Amino acid sequence: MVIDLDKCTGCGSCMVACMAENNVPFRKDESDKRLSITWMRIFRLTNGKSFPKTDICYLPRPCMQCAGQHEGHSPCVSVCPATATDYGVETGIVSQIYTRCFGCRYCMASCPYHSRYFNWWDPIWPDGMEKYLSPNVSPRMRGVVEKCSFCYHRYQLAQEKAFMEGGRELKEAEYQTACAQACPANAITFGDLNNPDHTVHRLAKPDFEHGGRPRNPHAFRLLERLGTNPKVYYLSSRKWIQQAGDNYLKNEAKMKKPVHHG
Amino acid sequence: MDSALIPKGVKRCPLWQFLLFIGAAGIVLLWGVYAMLLCWFKGLNQTNMNDYYGFALWIWADLAVIAVGGGAFFTGLLRYIFGKDVLKNIINYAVLIGFICYSSALLILAIDIGQPLRGWFIFWHANVHSMLTEVAFCLSCYFGVLTIEYLPLILENRQIDKVPFFHYLGHNMHEVMAVFAATGAFLSFFHQGSLGGVTGVLFGRPFGYREGVFIWPWTFFLFTWSAAACGPCFTILVTKITEKITRKKLVKDNAIELLAKISGWMILTYIIAKTIDTWYWATVTAPSKGFTLMDFYSNNPLYGIWILVVEILICGYVPALILITKKGRKHSITLWAAIILAVIGVCLNRWVMVLQVMAVPVMTFDHWAMYYPSWQEVATTILPVAYGVILIAISYRYLPVFPNEAELNPIEPLSEAVTAIEPSMASEQELKPAEA
Secondary structure (H helix, E strand, O other): OEEEOOOOOOOOHHHHHHHHHOOOOOOOOOOOOOOOOOOOEEEEEEOOOOOOOOOEEEEEEOOOOOOOOOOOOOOOOOOOOOOOEEEOOOOOOEEEOOOOOOOOOHHHHHOOOOOOEEOOOOOOOOOOHHHHOOOOOOOOOOOOEEOOOOOHHHHHHHHHHHHHOOOOOOOHHHOOOHHHHHOOOOOEEOOOOOOOOOHHHHHHOEEHHHOOEEOOOOEEOOOHHHOOOOOOEEEOOOHHHHHHOOOOOOOOOOOOOOEEOO | OOHHHOOOOOOOOOHHHHHHHHHHHHHHHHHHHHHHHHHHHHOHHHOOOOOOOOOOHHHHHHHHHHHHOHHHHHHHHHHHHOOOHHHHHHHHHHHHHHHHHHHHHHHHHHHHOOOHHHOOHHHHOOOOOOHHHHHHHHHHHHHHHHHHHHHHHHHOOHHHHOOHHHHHHHHHHHHOHHHHHHHHHHHHHHHHHHHHHHHHOOOOOOOOOOOEEOOEEHHHHHHHHHHHHHHHHHHHHHHHHHHHHHOOOOOOHHHHHHHHHHHHHHHHHHHHHHHHHHHHHHHHHHHHOOOOHHHHOOOOOOOOOHHHHHHHHHHHHHHHHHHOOHHHHHOHHHHHHHHHHHHHHHHHHHHHHHHHHHHOOOOOOOOOOOOOOOHHHHHHHHHHHHHHHHHHHHHHHHOOOOOOHHHHOOOOOHHHHHHHHOOOHHHHOOOOOOOO
């Protein structure tokens, strides 16, 4: 996935689409964001400077689907004691097996992006809303962890269709995440990073010989220095945003760290 | 009324006084049980944990009780494997304290998981790469070992001991206790270590992450070492508290002093290793991820650099230096101070390695996450303390936990008292008493 931060307006369409697509539960009072389940969450960053030099950026954060230093050594996958989260070597997607998760939350502790969410409550849907739930995604019960799956059910449906049509390869447009489709500014691009024909490959130019580091000078990944090897690339022409993607020592970073609001 | 159950040659408080004490601890226990049931039936929304604080008070309590319960395996190792015979006077109590600590840890884990009925998945679907899997296996096995070690003490109850089968079972279990002590030490090495590895392997959390050797981060060894070093201090501390409450001398000074001396040298070597580890982490590991030491200790209301000073200097070097000196060990006040500081130190270390790890922001635009526990979390954390107090009280009253107690606290006239309680002692003479 590639997210162009210069295009993102912070409208939240991706968050809404994600929640609707994946039956993400919500409560009446969602004021405590540390209890809200938001597979896709938008952070608001500022450069910390006062007017007229102030600048802001909205940063959508799905699960980074980390590959780790060697394929499959994601921060969360390696620690789950019950193998309830797994790394798909075919897709590079980190899965979550809700029926196997027993809610120890070790994976949440391991994730520096806070992409994993615990179901502190059983989901309660407003009257009649059950009819609008997606039949392709199982709702989760209280006491298990959930996270963004890059709309894996869409991948499965697309694969099934391709298989029925003679086992052909998937086309780029056939498997798209809900957030990518919903973004009105076309800030989110989704595809196969390994496929040179896909837009995401052309945008990020990942260097797989060096842990997938982007060769595009405007592209960066969140917390790349930790060695998580994420599959979400961000684009921005603004230097302070690029630097906001990672932690730097004083002698490394010439610019002030950004400030997060909300 | 219950005098027939009380060990021979020792004096216990009246039954009403005992029941009053048990009742008071029982109320606290029931409060904890109520909170536990709330968590089980209503879910973990009863806690103040959140998606930033997935690990909180309970995991700290788990790590802390396991660390201080380390006195059981280390004292057993010294007594049975290294032949420190003088420790036979405190080994029973060390085992009992260990049993309480480990059963408490398992109970807390059972409350802490979101789906308690699926707890067995950790064994069934075990991920061998996860430190928590290693913890679960070794912890459960070691709890089994502690149960086996505690059982002979139960069998030594006056009435149970009358049954020849139990008498000889207890005696034979004592004979093979070295095997269990060795097994316990082996299992403890791994589960104490893997608890250290729980945060040490989190390469996404620069505050907790440590490099290491092969698959084990340095925290793996530091946790084992610190548990072996500070566990005996907790054993001594609980012994001293028990002596204060019962107003009796229960363990001879030579046993306490030997354990304190070994503990002192262990703490000293541990804290030197911990200092080196902290230095390397602050100057090499963390900067390689873009963090300075002070990034972890500033811009928040609680976690200042003071915590590092307290842990390493005040609760590390100070007790170590007291305990390695003869004067320090012999003087009551300095001994008390040293064992309390050592216990605080190891608990503080576990706190830092759980709660501060969760609190430190990693993404540049994130903030420090602060947390305070709900009353349900506090109650369920106090629950094991109440349970421990009750089990110690019952064990002390009815089991010969302290082999030196009768000798150190003679009852006058002894022979008449025993005859009055147990008129038909002669029939027992052919049964050889079990030996610790």
